[in-house]
């Protein structure tokens with residue numbers, strides 16, 4: 001409503017809203033009305049005060065809904081930005097990659113994601129691996145088992161779905177609901193204390209988890225590589241950085257930066273140099289993955305507080321710093 005229509009409204013409603021009891025006021029009012037005067041001068045001070053209080057209170061009561069709407073709009077803008085980000089030419093090509101993961105029920109995935117869409121990540125990771133039916137695969141840090149389900153369903157391998165934060169019983173319920181209890185064995189274990197025999201696995205895979213424990217210099221040689229058969233493969237995908245932050249964390253990222261992120265997020269070169277030190281593996285590939293935007297977009301659209309918190313972080317990041325690093329090595 002513009003100022004002139006507001007004045008008109010006040011002008012025509014004031015006899016009803018602010019009926020003055022004083023005869024002199026009424027006379028003055030009539031005169032003013034004849035003169036088509038829009039001013040509020042005729043209102044007595046307490047009534048003017050009441051009127052302004054009424055305006056202020058109605059604004060105050062509407063404030064939370066206004067804030068809520070602004071927030072909604074901000075989130076929608078961010079999601080829209082991220083969507084546009086994924087619509088760039090280079091990522092259009094990427095979309096055609098997800099022929100397997102696009103078959104999965106979106107609601108089920110969103111309910112069980114713990115970060116960037118793990119099945120899109122594993123689909124890309126597996127482009128470089130040859131899995132055969134009946135192989136034994138370790139899924140280390142499997143979370144709620146999305147990657148284990150994908151491995152068992154798409155490749156017919158036997159998966160040892162191992163995780164710390166998610167209990168074996170919780171994962172077993174999910175595995176049974178998918179009818180995969182003959183293919184996936186849920187295990188609750190810490191990555192430094194894995195309950196498996198040496199050279200038990202054909203392949204060890206870890207998606208969005210290895211950076212929590214694998215940053216230790218001797219982790220690969222001491223804990224993971226020995227569990228894989230000679231000639232077997234170790235394949236890891238971790239969230240990382242395009243380049244190490246040698247001059248400190250960029251200012252725009254600081255509000256979202258937790259201390260452990262400086263320890264866990266690293267560039268592809270950093271991971272390459274770490275794995276090069278192990279004499280139990282030879283590195284086949286170490287590169288930036290193509291599915292970053294797609295996997296993040298899926299995560300940010302999940303209905304949980306962690307995903308909502310990450311929207312702000314990804315807005316600040318603006319496509320400048322994060323990536324997903326893939327490392328594949330052969331067990332020597």
Ligand SMILES: C[S@@+](CC[C@H](N)C(=O)[O-])C[C@H]1O[C@@H](n2cnc3c(N)ncnc32)[C@H](O)[C@@H]1O
Nearest residue numbers: 114118141142143164165190191207208209212
């Ligand atoms: C961000 S979640 C990702 C889960 C799953 N891979 C996915 O992408 O949906 C990281 C997972 O790493 C696991 N993890 C972290 N530290 C671990 C440790 N020391 N031993 C075993 N698992 C660990 C957690 O239990 C958690 O489920």
